[in-house]
Amino acid sequence: MARRSWNIDLDEMMRAGVHFGHRIKKWNPRMAPYISANRKGIHIINLTITARFLSGACDLLFDAASIGKQFLIVGTKREAVDSVAWAARKARCHYINQKWLGGTLTNWATTRMRLRQFRDLRTRDKSGKLARLPKREAAMLKRKLARFQTYLGGIKYMKRLPDIVIIVHQDEDAKALRECITLGIPTISLIDTNCDPDLADISIPANDDAVASIRLILTKLVIAICEGRSSYIRDL
Structure with a gap:
């Protein structure tokens, strides 16, 4: 080649x-x-x-x-x-x-679970579902989404x-x-x-x-x- x-x-x-x-x-x-x-x-x-x-x-x-x-x-x-x-x-x-x-x-099973949660939260946020939740619950989930984005944003599509x-x-x-x-x-x-x-x-x-x-x-x-x-x- x-x-x-x-x-x-x-x-x-x-x-x-x-x-x-x-x-x-x-x-x-x-x-x-x-x-x-x-x-x-x-x-x-x-x-x-x-x-x-x-x-x-x-x-x-x-x-x-x-x-x-x-x-x-x-x-x-x-x-x-x-x-x-x-x-x-x-x-x-x-x-x-x-x-x-x-x-x-080394603890890939846990990372994979976090990534699934991250992708699910992103989907719910983009679809407007988080906005329809009670304010306190929505704020908590948005903070969690922000943390995921900071630390896992670059590997969100990594499946293996x-x-x-x-x-x-x-x-x-x-x-x-x-x-x-x-x-x-x-x-x-x-x-x-x-x-x-x-x-x-x-x-x-x-x-x-x-x-x-x-x-x-x-x-x-x-x-x-x-x-x-x-x-x-x-x-x-």
Whole structure:
């Protein structure tokens, strides 16, 4: 199956600040192979390695999307919230960009029940049924619906566990990563210089604090998913 070049450009990554790591004192020694230098007390990520791992992640996502696999993008840190929602909508993926609720994946039966309740409440609200209830009961259900929307809005149509999970900030969303590891769900994770590169199946060394860096990495992954989905549709 033919692949498109993902156009991973080192200069583009430099402009987005993908190469900036954390201060030296905050590093994880396991990140040593991915660091090229330190500048004014800040570790500099080797973008040649980043490009190689990002390309590998794109290849994996293309292949998975081309056979109809489903993806979940997770990024709850403030800098990632908007980019995660944009990427998921663009690539037609599920996403979580607010608080990760413990057991979202490992206690899937409970999550599935909550999602059914969420969809039912949305239907009742859109049809006007909630408005016809007593005010107190309607207000209580609308508050419940708002909570569902905040925490489960990005996965409201997820009917089963995802095939691959993309994690934008490994430390911030460590619970999500641990659940994936427990269930054996393949993961792709951005890793800054304070992260453990051995936890995710594919770790992409990159600045996970800067909006521009996050957006650039997600853009490449989205392109791969969209290309794969197009291939899947053509082959049907």
